[in-house]
Amino acid sequence: MSxxxxxxxxxxxxxxxxxxxxxxxxxxxxxxxxxxxxSWVVTTLAIVLALVISGVLIAAxxxxxxxxxxxxxxxxxxxxxxxxxxxxxxxxALFQGSILDTGAPTFVRAIKPLxxxxxVSVPIILAGLGLGIGFRAGMFNIGAQGQIILGxxxxxxxxxxxxxxxxxxxxxxxxxxxxxxxxxxxIAGFLxxxxxxxxxxxxxxxxxxxxxxxxxxxxxxxxxxxxxNNPISPxxxxxxxxxxxxxxxxxxxxxxxxxxxxxxFVWWLMDRSTIGFRFRAVGANSKAARTAGIxxxxxxxxxxxxxxxxxxLAGSAQVLGTEKVLSIDVAASFGFDAITVALLGxxxxxxxxxxxxxxxxxxxxxxxxxxxxxxxxxxxxxVQSLIVLFIAAPPLVRSVFRLSSGSSRRSTRSVKxxxx
Amino acid sequence: xxxxxxxxxxxxxxxxxxxxxxxVVEPGExxxxxxxxxxxxxxxxxxxxxLYDPDEGQVLIDDxxxxxxxxxxxxxxxxxxxxxxxxxxxxxxxxxxVVLGHEPVRGARMIDxxxxxxxxxxxxxxxxxxxxxxxxxxxxxVGAQQRVEIIKALSRDANVLxxxxxxxxxxxxxxxxxxxxxxxxxAAGTSIVFITHKLREVRAVADVITVIRRGKVVGSAPPxxxxxxxxxxxxxxxxxxxxxxxxxxxxxxxxxxxGLSVIDHAGVLQLDDVTFEVARGEILAVAGVQGNGQTELAxxxxxxxxxxxxxxxxxxxxxVGAGVRDTLRAGVGYIPEDRSDDGIIASFSVxxxxxxxxxxxxxxxxxxxxxxxxxxxxxxxxxxxYDVRLTSVQDPISTLSGxxxxxVVLAREMxxxxxxxxxxxxxxxxxxxxxxxxxRRIIAERDVGTPVLLISTELDExxxxxxxxxxxxxGRIVGIVPQKTDRxxxxxxxxxxxxxxxxxxxxxxxxxxxxxxxxxxQEERS
Numbered sequence: 011m012s013x014x015x016x017x018x019x020x021x022x023x024x025x026x027x028x029x030x031x032x033x034x035x036x037x038x039x040x041x042x043x044x045x046x047x048x049s050w051v052v053t054t055l056a057i058v059l060a061l062v063i064s065g066v067l068i069a070a071x072x073x074x075x076x077x078x079x080x081x082x083x084x085x086x087x088x089x090x091x092x093x094x095x096x097x098x099x100x101x102x103a104l105f106q107g108s109i110l111d112t113g114a115p116t117f118v119r120a121i122k123p124l125x126x127x128x129x130v131s132v133p134i135i136l137a138g139l140g141l142g143i144g145f146r147a148g149m150f151n152i153g154a155q156g157q158i159i160l161g162x163x164x165x166x167x168x169x170x171x172x173x174x175x176x177x178x179x180x181x182x183x184x185x186x187x188x189x190x191x192x193x194x195x196x197i198a199g200f201l202x203x204x205x206x207x208x209x210x211x212x213x214x215x216x217x218x219x220x221x222x223x224x225x226x227x228x229x230x231x232x233x234x235x236x237x238x239n240n241p242i243s244p245x246x247x248x249x250x251x252x253x254x255x256x257x258x259x260x261x262x263x264x265x266x267x268x269x270x271x272x273x274x275f276v277w278w279l280m281d282r283s284t285i286g287f288r289f290r291a292v293g294a295n296s297k298a299a300r301t302a303g304i305x306x307x308x309x310x311x312x313x314x315x316x317x318x319x320x321x322x323l324a325g326s327a328q329v330l331g332t333e334k335v336l337s338i339d340v341a342a343s344f345g346f347d348a349i350t351v352a353l354l355g356x357x358x359x360x361x362x363x364x365x366x367x368x369x370x371x372x373x374x375x376x377x378x379x380x381x382x383x384x385x386x387x388x389x390x391x392x393v394q395s396l397i398v399l400f401i402a403a404p405p406l407v408r409s410v411f412r413l414s415s416g417s418s419r420r421s422t423r424s425v426k427x428x429x430x
Numbered sequence: 431x432x433x434x435x436x437x438x439x440x441x442x443x444x445x446x447x448x449x450x451x452x453x454v455v456e457p458g459e460x461x462x463x464x465x466x467x468x469x470x471x472x473x474x475x476x477x478x479x480x481l482y483d484p485d486e487g488q489v490l491i492d493d494x495x496x497x498x499x500x501x502x503x504x505x506x507x508x509x510x511x512x513x514x515x516x517x518x519x520x521x522x523x524x525x526x527x528v529v530l531g532h533e534p535v536r537g538a539r540m541i542d543x544x545x546x547x548x549x550x551x552x553x554x555x556x557x558x559x560x561x562x563x564x565x566x567x568x569x570x571x572v573g574a575q576q577r578v579e580i581i582k583a584l585s586r587d588a589n590v591l592x593x594x595x596x597x598x599x600x601x602x603x604x605x606x607x608x609x610x611x612x613x614x615x616x617a618a619g620t621s622i623v624f625i626t627h628k629l630r631e632v633r634a635v636a637d638v639i640t641v642i643r644r645g646k647v648v649g650s651a652p653p654x655x656x657x658x659x660x661x662x663x664x665x666x667x668x669x670x671x672x673x674x675x676x677x678x679x680x681x682x683x684x685x686x687x688x689g690l691s692v693i694d695h696a697g698v699l700q701l702d703d704v705t706f707e708v709a710r711g712e713i714l715a716v717a718g719v720q721g722n723g724q725t726e727l728a729x730x731x732x733x734x735x736x737x738x739x740x741x742x743x744x745x746x747x748x749x750v751g752a753g754v755r756d757t758l759r760a761g762v763g764y765i766p767e768d769r770s771d772d773g774i775i776a777s778f779s780v781x782x783x784x785x786x787x788x789x790x791x792x793x794x795x796x797x798x799x800x801x802x803x804x805x806x807x808x809x810x811x812x813x814x815x816y817d818v819r820l821t822s823v824q825d826p827i828s829t830l831s832g833x834x835x836x837x838v839v840l841a842r843e844m845x846x847x848x849x850x851x852x853x854x855x856x857x858x859x860x861x862x863x864x865x866x867x868x869x870r871r872i873i874a875e876r877d878v879g880t881p882v883l884l885i886s887t888e889l890d891e892x893x894x895x896x897x898x899x900x901x902x903x904x905g906r907i908v909g910i911v912p913q914k915t916d917r918x919x920x921x922x923x924x925x926x927x928x929x930x931x932x933x934x935x936x937x938x939x940x941x942x943x944x945x946x947x948x949x950x951x952q953e954e955r956s
Contacts, residue, residue: 283798284790291786295775300734301766302786303755 053354053361055407056400057368064393065097068385072096100385107378108371118259123374125262129332131370132265133158133324133341137348138366139276140195140320142357146280147313148293153198153213154321155345156220157191161322163224164190166329166336167233169250170243179249184268184326191322192315194220199314203307209314217345225338233336243336252331265327269363272320277359279316289313321345347373350398369394431508431589432457433478433621437487440473447473449645450487455590455621460612462624462636462653464664466861467832470645471625475592478623479511480504510583511592516575520568524561525550528582553581557614573604580611584620591615592623597631601719602889602921606941609635627664629657630890665862673866675873678897681710684881685731685850690740692726692905700726701737702905708850708881713872714910715896716885719924723905724885725767728854731883732764733757744850758787761849765839765856767885769832773839776828780820781809783827784842816841817867833864840871851875854885869895889920917941 069075075096078089106112108127114120137154144151165187174182198216201207227233228241235244252263280286291299292309300306328340347369354368355361376390400407433455440448447470455461465471476482478489480498488495491507498504501511518527525546534542534549550563559577567575576596583591593612597605612622612635626632632639633653640650641663649663661669685708692701701723708714718724729735731742733754742749749757758764766772774783785794785805793804809823816837820830827835836856844851853872857865872895876882886892892899899915901908903926911920911929918941922932 282800282802284795284800285798287782287789287800291775291778294777295771297772298775298786300754301732301764301772303753303758304786305753305755 052407053356053401055411056397059400059407059410060393060396061101063396064389065101067392068100068389069093069096071386071389096383096385100379100383100389103379103382103385104372104375104390106375107382108375122260123378125256125260126374127367127371128266129261129263129370130373131366132269132327132331133344134347134351134369135269135363135366136265136272136324136327137321137345138351138355138362139272139359140191140317140324141348141352142355142359142362143276143280143286143289143320144313144317145352145357146293147289147309148296149199149202149310149313149317150210151195151198151213151314151317152210152349153195153216153318153345154324154348155341155343156213156217157195157318157321158325158328158341158345159220159224160194160318161187161191161325162329162336162340163227163233163325164322165326166243166246166340169246169330170336171232172250173247174249176249179247180252180330183246183250183330184323187326187329188319188322191325192319195314195318195321196311199311202314203310209310221338224336224340228336228338241338246330246334246336250330251334252327261332263327263331265331268323268327269366272323273359273363276320280359285312321348324348347394350394354397354401431621432492433509433590433623434490434493435474435478435487436490438474438477438484438489439486440470440477440482441485446645448477448484451642451645451647453640453647455623457589457621458616458619459637460616460622460624460635462626462632462639463642464626464629464632464639464660465642466627466664467859468861469642469664471642472594473645474642475511475594475623475625478504479509479592505586505588508587508589509592510580510586510588510590512576512579512583512594512596514595514598516579518567518575518578521566523564523566524570524578524581525563527567527578528563528585530582532586549585550581553584557584557611557618559611571604572599573601573607576600576608577611580615588620590621590623592625594625595627596624597626597628599720601924602917602941603925605631628890629660629664632660633657661862669862669866673869673873673894675895676877678712678876680712680897681879683707684710684745685883686741686743687731688741688743690727690730690737690742692723692730692735692737694726694735700905701730704740704902704905704907706900706907706910708883710881711876711879712897713876713882713884713895715892715899716883716902717889717892717899717920717924718887718902720887722902724854724887724902726905727902728764728767728852728883728885731757731852732762755787761847763843763846763848763851765836765843765851765853767854767858769836769839769858774827774835777826779824780813780818780827780830780838781805781823783838784809784812784823786842788846812841812845813838815845816871831861833860833867836860836864836868840868844871844875848875848880851880851882852885853882855887856884857886857888857891889917889924892920893917 072092074092075089078092082089107123109124111120111123114122137158140157141151141154165183168183168186169179172179194216195213198209198212201212202209225241228243233243235242252265254260255262255264255266280290288299288304288309291302291304292306296306324344325341328344329336333340351365351369352362355363355365372390372393376387379385379390380387435451435453438448438451439446451474453461463471463474473482477484480500480503489498490496496507498507519530522530525543528550529541529546534545536542547563550561553559554561554563559581561574561577561581567578570578580591596608600608609631612624615622624632624636636653638650639653639655639660641648641660643664643666648666651660651663658669687707688705690701690704691699694700704723704727706714716724716727726735730737731749733749733752733756737750740750744760744762747760749760752760770776775786782805785808788794789800794801794808806823813820813823818830818834818837818841820834827838830838851872856868856872860868872882872884884892884895893913896913898910898912899920900910901920901923903924908923908926909929911923916933916936918936919929919932921941922935923929927935
């Protein structure tokens with residue numbers, strides 16, 4: 011009904027009838043929606059499938075397995091037991107390095123991996139929460155990396171340059187980090203609202219600018235550590251550090267509490283506040299939102315500012331908690347991991363939190379796996395990539411596990427269309 | 431060629447779209463398939479055209495069973511289809527479109543265009559179509575595009591022509607020409623399956639009428655059957671086709687639109703110096719063929735589109751430049767023409783859709799905090815009041831039928847005090863029951879004294895609901911006429927003919943539907 015074919019030649023513009031054809035959602039939009047609507051089952055199975063395939067790669071990369079493969083047909087059992095050993099020892103090491111070191115002599119050493127996982131996951135979760143808001147509001151924000159960097163720059167500067175009382179100092183540094191990230195992301199939101207500039211391109215470019223900006227800043231006298239030639243800032247003052255949560259033998263710091271609080275806040279914002287209602291409305295159908303009197307452009311800006319503020323907090327967790335200093339690679343690759351985590355968590359706060367923990371575990375456990383079994387840490391990246399790949403292709407996962415085809419919502423719609 | 435469908439059943443999951451449907455189309459017969467949206471007409475035709483495999487039953491041509499693996503097979507067997515949405519390439523010429531898919535070639539893979547042109551001219555001459563083979567599709571009016579589709583089907587030797595809702599996009603005069611073409615084709619021995627939900631047309635042209643409801647054949651009728659009988663068959667209960675309303679008691683003018691002009695993004699003047707008034711307690715219908723400035727008119731009043739000139743005064747307050755939010759807050763209710771695009775957010779729940787425009791105001795919000803309990807309670811109440819059929823107000827609105835979705839839009843827009851109601855295509859794609867409901871609500875709103883601007887491309891709707899009629903053509907007002915205006919006169923005005931000239935022309939020549947109208951009126955009187 012809505013697409014009443016071409017207008018008659020009688021109309022002023024015969025070829026392009028005004029709003030006659032509803033614009034097809036772009037392919038990227040469709041993919042994004044598909045990823046967000048995939049079920050928990052698919053998510054879990056995607057993780058399992060990724061681990062299985064990575065297991066094959068681990069076995070293939072193992073030198074013992076390779077040597078037994080040369081006489082595979084003479085003694086196949088050698089090959090299979092070697093492969094089994096390679097895979098299980100790698101995954102056991104991954105588990106021991108990320109959750110519980112069962113072979114550790116003391117309790118502290120045994121639970122240290124878990125606290126490391128939590129520590130590493132903090133920036134991923136915080137930035138992922140911000141990206142999730144954007145995805146639900148229809149903004150494909152790729153700029154968490156740059157926003158983390160700017161957050162770290164602002165938070166770090168407040169942290170090492172000022173002398174402030176305990177408590178107040180860390181609070182101001184964290185707020186400064188959020189403002190830094192928010193402003194950086196706000197640029198992309200503002201440009202989209204004002205000029206329609208595509209936020210994907212703008213945020214990617216802002217990432218590059220941020221990387222070179224921090225590189226430059228760390229050579230200036232305001233940021234560079236006095237007496238050092240390295241691009242590194244003075245250490246963050248103790249008053250500005252996130253306090254340790256479990257004593258100083260663990261790196262786990264109060265940033266993890268910030269991540270929990272942010273998760274709850276984002277849930278409230280998106281599901282219980284008028285602001286989140288508008289974000290979701292704009293993301294789900296911007297035309298209907300506009301018709302209902304919601305200013306789509308204003309929302310683009312606010313979405314980006316809030317997402318950037320969360321990414322900025324991720325930067326603060328790095329500089330005020332884990333690293334305790336501002337350096338060029340303060341953001342590592344957390345901004346890009348956050349994209350994956352937000353998609354894996356279907357942009358929902360709890361999902362993002364759990365996905366962030368998983369990625370923290372893979373990152374923390376990857377080091378132990380490499381150290382203990384010689385399995386290259388790159389395999390962790392393969393696991394992460396495979397998970398995303400399978401999430402992006404639910405039909406593939408469904409057919410592998412022979413689940414019933416199609417999400418139920420989609421099939422009912424097509425039935426209705428067919429019946430019409 | 432005799433076409434027979436025997437026991438056709440098609441299921442989609444648990445939904446039975448076609449339930450043991452039997453249908454016989456005799457040679458040279460115009461067979462109307464009448465049913466509401468969603469009754470299963472299109473599914474049945476898609477089965478016939480080889481697009482769907484039937485779960486049960488068979489298709490017989492001249493009493494011999496056939497199976498079609500796809501439209502190619504159906505075409506080869508002599509079945510042609512003109513889809514509701516034309517399958518034409520806009521930048522190709524008529525001849526190119528007609529031969530698309532089975533291009534005549536000469537030499538090494540060269541398309542034999544002269545032969546294609548001859549083919550078009552030959553068929554065009556045979557039926558007096560008056561179609562230029564070298565015209566670009568995008569430059570042709572909709573009626574001519576439809577004829578190209580028909581030529582396309584005939585060029586493949588179609589003996590049975592399926593026309594799927596062919597009049598949906600036509601002006602009354604174009605519809606009249608189409609009816610003429612259908613009669614000609616019939617005289618030449620072509621059978622026609624005519625899918626529609628418009629009773630008036632069915633009675634004017636069909637030889638046999640088969641009525642389908644909820645996937646089943648519920649009866650057949652001769653074209654002489656009264657409209658109310660056909661409607662009752664179609665809907666499954668007795669329906670009142672006429673809209674009952676008291677005469678309007680217009681008060682003082684409330685909406686004054688003066689000199690309003692809109693230029694679209696492409697720089698085309700879409701609304702040209704439009705001036706009119708709507709009084710309290712009257713319905714002014716804006717009639718016009720789709721794409722003649724109606725969308726821009728509604729958009730400009732609401733604030734979606736900035737006019738380049740003119741003013742919109744509502745009770746003395748200027749709305750131009752106010753923005754959508756403030757316009758809605760000033761008491762304007764707006765039922766958008768494209769429900770799924772502008773009216774609802776498909777993935778949102780029914781409750782959320784009901785507060786789209788008031789979500790940040792009490793009692794639904796305190797500060798920036800939403801109150802889910804109030805939202806749900808209010809939704810439950812609205813849903814009862816507007817008779818929306820659903821399981822839960824927390825279900826996504828996409829799970830509702832079109833009629834129920836529209837009721838949600840109505841409930842949202844009409845459950846606050848209104849100073850103006852703009853209803854744009856409020857019954858598009860709805861079933862008869864929902865149409866009745868929507869019309870009743872709109873008239874009830876008028877009766878409490880709200881000025882109503884009804885924008886509709888359906889002449890039936892305009893004639894039934896309006897108190898006065900404004901005809902738009904190419905963004906300009908052709909005329910503002912009383913509700914009692916003759917259908918043929920209005921039809922000519924829709925094509926841009928000024929009132930007086932239209933009256934002269936209409937007196938000379940009545941269209942098939944217009945003539946049927948006159949006969950019906952005489953019958954009523956006698």
